[in-house]
Amino acid sequence: MKIHRLEENQFMEAIQLSEYAFQYTVNKEQIAGQIETMKKHHLVYGINENDRLAAKFHFLPLEVYSGDRKLKMGGLAGVATYPEYRRQGYVNELLRFILVKMYSEGYALSMLHPFSVPFYRKYGWELFSNRLTITLSKGDLVRKKQAAGKIKRYTKDSHPQEIEHIYNQYAKQHPGMLVRSTSWWLQSVYDTKHAAVFYDTRNNPLGYLLYRIGEHKMTVSEFVPLTPEARIGLWNYICQHDSMVDSVSITAHEREPLFHILPEPRVPAKLTPYFMARIIHAEAFLKQYPFNWSSGPKEIALHLKDTILDGNQKSFVIKKDNIETQSGDMEGISLSINELTAILLGYKTPVELFDAGLVSGSQQTVQDFQDLLPDYTPFFYDFF
Secondary structure: OOEEEOOHHHHHHHHHHHHHHHOOOOOHHHHHHHHHHHHHHOEEEEEEEOOEEEEEEEEEEEEEEEOOEEEEEEEEEEEEEOHHHOOOOHHHHHHHHHHHHHHHOOOOEEEEOOOOHHHHHOOOOEEOOEEEEEEEEHHHOOOOOOOOOEEEEEOHHHOOHHHHHHHHHHHOOOOOOEOOOHHHHHHHHOOOOEEEEEEOOOOOEEEEEEEEEEOOEEEEEEEEEOOHHHHHHHHHHHHOOOOOOOEEEEEEOOOOHHHOOOOOOOOOEEEEEOOEEEEOOHHHHHHHOOOOOOOOOOEEEEEEEOOOOHHHOOEEEEEOOOEEEEOOOOOOEEEEHHHHHHHHOOOOOHHHHHHOOOOEOOHHHHHHHHHOOOOOOOOOOOOO
């Protein structure tokens, strides 16, 4: 079973397989743009059967934020097989191939949007972020006391650098958010969206919206305020559309304070687990992780299970100055790469996973581990 990287003249085969597997059609006018995106952002790998593409996936070499750090992240997308070649181990081979490749090339994380959470959990990916979407009626659009500042509208054609600056500051607060290049903004973020930026009285950009309007509905796909005044300014801008729309939906971080300060907070809300992540090189990830040594134990042992990447299947002793690998004799915490990913990205706490029966060890050791962790809340706005 030979895995090969597709050349540009084979990209159309990959598009056709995606169309069949995911049941959509790429318009002729969109094909050139999709191929251009693949050339810039994707490495496509596949398996042929009788000189025909049987299975493939798209690999996106990207970066994500972890505080001020930028970590190498391998994004996976478009994993697909024609039905006549399914259940022959093709996808299994492709996923194992790319995991080993990422490990050898020093990737910190991998991320994907799952068609099935249980399927990807078998390979070590785990849920790491949620999205909260609220739906408002016209009557909910009640303006608050005007924030000092102004709003400017933009489109893809007038994309301002201020939006990128705001996004980067916001992303550093939420581990896992994508590092976006300008080309990524223009090709993968805007689509048909409008943009609105809030500026304070000194003309400092402090927040933005990405949204679209149609059929008397406003859909806010990104709500990103950096300050309380920006939050109010953006909310008032949304309310200014009350004569144009019958409803507004807003997708944002589940702890976004706007949802608490609505005139009537009891509105329809949907919390959805969204993206999955996987730590690729556990030892390297642990060595760069900002553990909080101001309180808690002087060291802690993690007995890690990873059924795909043997290099992660070790016992790690975490100390303030270094990470050591030892035999599994030391008392500590036993967990899989899935649980380690959820914990270190801040999606679940060690105590929560202990209570769920997914982490084992003494209750005190689990609490000690939790005391070492920063107060992280991960988030992810993008899709690939």
